[in-house]
Each structure stands twice: as C-alpha cells, then as structure tokens.
Amino acid sequence: MANAAGQAAPDEAEVPLGESSGFRFIYRFVKKDKASLVSGMIIGAFLLFSIVEGVLQQVASYVKQPSLGWAILPTNPEIIDFHSSLAAPSLAQFPAGILGYDYNGRSILSEILYAAPRDAVASVLVVLSAIIIGMILGITAGYFGGWADEILMRVTDAFLAFPAILLAIALAFLLGNGYYTVLVALVIVWWPTYARFFRAQTLSLRARGYVEASKLSGIGSARIMFRHIFPNAVDPIIAIATLDFGNVILTYSTLAFIGIGVEVGIPEWGSMTSEGLSYLPGVWWWALYPGIAIMMIVICFSIIGDRIQDLVGGRLTY
C-alpha cells in the first residue's frame, strides 16, 4: 500500500487508506468530545472488569473453589457478618466500606462488582442474538418481498406486541425462575425491532445499482443478501445496538427489581435496589449505589450510541 499512498491524488493524500484512518478519526473525534471519551472509558472498564471477573466466577464454580470468584474483590460478597450490618459508608474502611454495608453485613462495593459480569453478559448476549435473528428474518423479508415479507412481518408484529416484563414472568413460571430464563425472555422481546430495522434497510438497498449488478453477474440470492446487502445495512444498526446494550441492562435490572431471574444469595443490581428500598431513607446507601451503577452504565451506553448515530448519519425508522 506504500505504492498506493505515493500515487494518490493530492486530495486523497490527506486521508490515508486502510485502518489507520479509522483509528486516527476516533482519536480526533474523542479529543474534541469529552463526554464520549469519559463514557467510552467507563464502558471499557466495565466490560474489561466483567470479562476478568466473569471468567474468575466461571473457573471458581468449575474447580469448586468459590473463594476464587471474589479473589479480586475487596470482600466476599456472599458472607454474612452482622458486625458490620448496615454500617454507613466511610472512607476509613477503604476499600470495602466506602459504599457502606447491607443488612447481612456484605460490602455494597463487593456486591456491585460481583454482579457486573451478569449484566454485561446479559446485554451482549441479548443484543447479539437479537441482531442475528433480526438480520436473517428482516433481510429475507425485505429482499424477497411478497408473501415471504407478509408472513415474516406478521410474525414479527406478533412478537413485537409482547410486553417484556409479562413475558419474563410467564417464562419464569414455565422454565423456572433463573438467569437464563430472563435472557430467553429478553431475546424474544428484542429481536422483532431488529427484524424491522433490517427489513427497512434492505428495502432501500435492494433497488441499488450494485444489487442489480450482482444479480446480473449471476450471483445467488443468499450471497447477495448476506455478502452485499448486510454489510451496507449494518451501519445505522450498530448505533441502535449500542443504545440497546444499555436498554437491556435497564430491563434486566427492572426484572431483577421485581424478583424475576434473581437467584437467592447472588447479588444483583436490580434486586439490591429493591431490598434496600425498605430501609430508605435512613440506610440510603443500600438502594442508592446499585441504582447509580445501573444509571451510569445505561447513560454511558446511550451517549456512545448517540454519537455513533450522529457519525453514521441519519436516524433509523421502521
């Protein structure tokens, strides 16, 4: 590519080819926009910590060494220690006590950190599954049109009508109350939106010259749909997906708040908020800090999603 850069026209020389322009662009953008820098760092830290902590928790349950699960946390988040029951936040007990203790004497900070991987996994898993299901159904419906479109979109409409919370409650009865039940329920309510986005994108893309040109070269439908239309359709959907990472965490916490998907003894941001609720306003820290954690992650995701939406240009409608 050195050859290419050397022979580029003068106006092209400003923007170097290849990946470097992408990273350089992000660098320049973030330098100007501090909000996206801060949210990016918070999200990055959240995801990175979730990966480390999540792997530790999995390994811990695999080798049956529960203490490994809180090896990098200040204290054991499942301990019961009434000496520190409802102790107020104080900097003297750094780091375990800076956010205070709950009724069982567990450090709020440890509990929040311990619960982080579950929220991260929920958001990533739900959004990615929704995108994959929505992509397959939406692009198929949009590309073929006619009765295929009619059938797929009526099915999508039917699923779009499900309220997330009621569906999760119903599934919790059917499949048993647990983390994965909630994930299944979230995927079921999340994919129809993506199917509609992908369909709308496909409708506008399928009439483009290069789609006609691919047909003209004798390229098959499946290849046109997923190798030509999908890469062109996905840009604005990335922005929506980023917003949705936050929305999934919010909905997941809402469900935890009313007790759906909560497993006894395992801390969860939403359930901590609801447990701490009855101790308000005296023991404000129990409900407040997990709530702040939820809010912070959701706001950061929506700031980033919003910026991406501005960058890829144009808002999506369906």
Added chain:
Amino acid sequence: MLLDVKELRINYGTVYGNLEAVRSLNFSVEKGESVAIVGESGCGKSTLGLAIVRLLPPNATYDGRIVLDGKDVLSLKNNEVRMIRGTDVFMIFQDPLNSLNPVKRVSAQLLEALAIKQRRAGKSFDERATYKDMVEGLTSVRMPDPEVILERYPHQLSGGQIQRVVIAMALLMKPKLLIADEPTSAVDVTIQAQVIRLINELKKEYGMSVLFITHDMAVAYTVADRFLVMYAGELSESGPVNRVVKSPLHPYTEALISSIPTKSRNQGELSTIPGSPPNMLSPPQGCRFHPRCPKAMDICKTENPRYAQRDERILRCHLYG
C-alpha cells in the same frame, strides 16, 4: 441469430394508470453484430434492455418473446434466468457509479463475478490466475496501476475509473450479448472515445454482440452496424447505419439525424424536433409521432402504421405504406 425479440410488449402498472412502455416491438441481433437503439429519453430504450436481462421492476408486466441464444428469456424460471446472466448476457447500467458495492474492494467484486463464470464453465476456481486476468482486464481498459485500483474501494475511484472497472468486468465476463445502457453518459468526452473504442475492439476480438442503448446519435453512429430508432415505445425505423444516416426515410429519424451537431453546420441554429415526447400514460391515437411530424397526414391520426420493408430497412410509417 443471437437475440430475437418478437411482439414484445411491456406495461408498467402505475398509480396513474397503465403505462405502455414498449409496444409490439420486433427486432433481432446477429452474432458479432452491434445494434444501437436510439431515441429520446423515456421512449422505452432502457426498459427494453432490462427486459432482456429480466431485471424489470416488479410493477412491470410483459408478453411477447425474447429469444436469447435459443432460450426464451421471459418464460424461464428465476433460477434459470440466473444461469444466463453474466455468461450469456451482461449489462452495463446507465449509472455505473452505483454498480459497485461501496463496502467491498474492487478486486472482491470482480473476483466474485469471475468465480461464477469459471464454475459455470466447469473449471475449478484458480484465484491467482483470475487475479492475473483482472489485472489484464483493467490494463486493457487503459487503467493505470491496475494492482492499486484493485485494492481500492469504489469511493476512492473517480467516475471514469469506476466506469472503466465496470467495462473491464463486462470484458472479463465475455458475454455473448453485451447490453450497454448509455455507458458513456457519466464520463467526459475523452473517456467516452476510449470506451467506444474498447467496445468495438471487444466486438471484433470475441465476436461479441452489442446492444448499445443511447440518445447520442453521434456515439451511436461510431459504434453500431445497425440502427434501431424507437419513438414512444415503438420501432420507427431500423436498418444499416450508413443507409439510415445518409438517407433517413422515417420523418422522426430524419429529425433526429438533422439534430446532430456537426462541424459543417456550426453556423446558424441547431435544428431541433418541435414539441416533446408524448405522455406515455395517454399516448396519441394512430401513429404516436404524428403530433410532432412535419409530414403528418390524416391517416396518421387514426391508424397505427404497420411494419413495412423498404431499401434494406424496416419502417413503420404511413408514408411508406
């Protein structure tokens, strides 16, 4: 005979009613022959091209026959049509700038089409040999640094470069029939001349038939063996280029040819055809050209002229029976 079109009729269903874009059209293209379809904008030229590759929009209905190399294109099943596209017939679209996928490198797009061609020929796909072919193809369209161009994305190319990539693709596909829908309208005059020369070379070298759709009489004159003049979806006159240009018989052809700007006529006003093409939703009765025709007779207003043969050409005009 490579392409034989018989009694072709194409209608578009629109919200304003039925639009008859092509009406009872008959013509044929021999192997190695190039035919220019000329006419004003909106006379059904592009619709005809799209019908031959079966890429008409969904609101189009058609009857008649288009026989391409022994296959009746209009009655083929969808997957059978796919098998003739690319190798039997290839089309350069009117807007070449849109013919390349913006998120894929030029090489990937050429490779994809060529892989299909090779698989159909029963050969195994040899990526290195194909790459060499692509470089050669781009070189033959006078593209400087073909290796560099291949690794670029379409937005990094200029209009003329994209145009040449698309033509190189047509060249590499070596179809039996190449339909070129105004391939020179998006490029400047110097590249226009190159493109025309290229298409002519291809024709000679591979015995490719070319259907050249254009509204530019001068361009048509330099590429075609035969003219097919269309007006409002109907054939007006068709015949060998030299005969048609030297002694046009149909008043519409005559008007078209006298409106070609030439060096000898650079004084005085450019001659034009009065009026504009009819609204195709409600075309005039009788001969569709009669409201603009200087030689219109009474019969032209009521009766649709029949096909007549005269002086090596086929005509539809009441002046010639």
